[in-house]
Amino acid sequence: MIPHDCPHTTYATWSVLFGSPVRDLLDRLPEDARPDRLRQAAELGRRVRVEETDTLAVVSPGSTRPGVTAGGERALAALISGAERIAAEQGLPVVEFGNVRDEPEWAALHRILRERGYVPVTTGADAVLDVPATGLDAYFDxxxxxxxxxxxxxxxxxxxxxxxxxxxxADGLTPDLVELQLDRYRRYGHEADADAVRDRFRRAVSIPGLRVLRADGEDGPLGFVAFYEDLPHRRLVPRLGAFSTEDRGSYFNLAYYELITHAARAGGFRIHYGESTYGAKAARGCRLTRLVTYFRAADPHLHDALTAAGALRSHLEEREITAAEGTYATS
Incomplete structure (x- = not known):
C-alpha cells in the first residue's frame, strides 16, 4: 500500500506519472520539442490532486528470480481480482501492477490486465546481456x-x-566499500549518508545468493559489484556497485568484463543491468527489454487522467529507448 505521501516514491502513482521521472525525461527533450510537452505535463498535473492517488501496488520482484507465477492464467486472474478486492476494502483509489516485462512468458499477464481495463505505461527498460559460455573473447568478437x-x-x-x-x-561487502558507494550516490545526485549505505548493505546481505565481485589495488578498493545469482534461471542481477573515479576503466572492467568472465566461467548467464543509461549499455551489447506498469482507477475521471499521463510517460520513455537501440548496431 503506497499512500500519496509515502517517502519511497519509486512506485507511487503520482511520482510515476507526474513526478521527477517525468520531469527528468522532459529536461532531456530537444529545445524545439520541450515547451509543448512541458505545457502538456502541467495541464495533466492540474487534472489530478496528489491526495487522490493512494495506491495498492503489486510489483514483480526483480532481484533474485522472475516474478510470474507458474499457476497459469486462472492464477493470474485470481491474483488481479484479489488485489482489486484489497484496494476496495482499504479505500485505495488506484491499483497498480509494476515491472511487467515485455517477454513471451509474461504475455498472459499483459493480456489479462488490458482486458480488465488497466492502462499500460512504459516506465523504462531492463538492459540485458546474454553472456556467451565461450568467454570474454567471444563477447569482444x-x-x-x-x-x-x-x-x-x-x-x-x-x-x-x-x-x-x-x-x-556476502562477506565481500566490507565496511571499506561504504564510502565508495556513498561517493557514487552523491555524484549522481542521490540523497544519502553513510548510515543509509550501511543499511542497504545489511539488507542486501540478508537476501540469499548475494555475491561480491571486487577489485583492490595497493591503496584500497578500485570498485565492486554486488549481485545475486539466480542459478535455476541462469541470471545475474547486480544490485549495488561503485567504482574509483581515478580510473574510468574500473567501471567497465568490473561491471562488464570481469562480470562477463565470471558468467562465462559458470557456463553462461544472462546479466540484468537494469534501467537508465540505455545508450552506454546498448553500446556494450545489451538489448533493452521494456518494463510496463499498469494502472487502473475506480473513478472514471481519475482513470482518464491517468490514461493521458501514462501516454505522455510512455512517449518520453520510448523516445529514449528507441534512440539507444540503434547504438549497438553502429558500434
Whole structure:
C-alpha cells in the first residue's frame, strides 16, 4: 500500500506519472520539442490532486528470480481480482501492477490486465546481456573491428595495474566499500549518508545468493559489484556497485568484463543491468527489454487522467529507448 505521501516514491502513482521521472525525461527533450510537452505535463498535473492517488501496488520482484507465477492464467486472474478486492476494502483509489516485462512468458499477464481495463505505461527498460559460455573473447568478437580494439585496450590498461580481483560471498561487502558507494550516490545526485549505505548493505546481505565481485589495488578498493545469482534461471542481477573515479576503466572492467568472465566461467548467464543509461549499455551489447506498469482507477475521471499521463510517460520513455537501440548496431 503506497499512500500519496509515502517517502519511497519509486512506485507511487503520482511520482510515476507526474513526478521527477517525468520531469527528468522532459529536461532531456530537444529545445524545439520541450515547451509543448512541458505545457502538456502541467495541464495533466492540474487534472489530478496528489491526495487522490493512494495506491495498492503489486510489483514483480526483480532481484533474485522472475516474478510470474507458474499457476497459469486462472492464477493470474485470481491474483488481479484479489488485489482489486484489497484496494476496495482499504479505500485505495488506484491499483497498480509494476515491472511487467515485455517477454513471451509474461504475455498472459499483459493480456489479462488490458482486458480488465488497466492502462499500460512504459516506465523504462531492463538492459540485458546474454553472456556467451565461450568467454570474454567471444563477447569482444561481437563488435566491429574498431570498437573491438577500443574495448581490448580498455581491458589491457586495467590489467596493467595488476589489481587483485575476487568473487566472494556476502562477506565481500566490507565496511571499506561504504564510502565508495556513498561517493557514487552523491555524484549522481542521490540523497544519502553513510548510515543509509550501511543499511542497504545489511539488507542486501540478508537476501540469499548475494555475491561480491571486487577489485583492490595497493591503496584500497578500485570498485565492486554486488549481485545475486539466480542459478535455476541462469541470471545475474547486480544490485549495488561503485567504482574509483581515478580510473574510468574500473567501471567497465568490473561491471562488464570481469562480470562477463565470471558468467562465462559458470557456463553462461544472462546479466540484468537494469534501467537508465540505455545508450552506454546498448553500446556494450545489451538489448533493452521494456518494463510496463499498469494502472487502473475506480473513478472514471481519475482513470482518464491517468490514461493521458501514462501516454505522455510512455512517449518520453520510448523516445529514449528507441534512440539507444540503434547504438549497438553502429558500434
Amino acid at each position: 561481437g563488435f566491429r573491428s574498431h570498437r573491438r580494439k577500443v574495448l581490448r585496450k580498455e581491458r589491457a590498461r586495467f590489467l596493467d595495474r595488476r589489481p587483485r580481483v575476487e568473487v566472494l560471498g
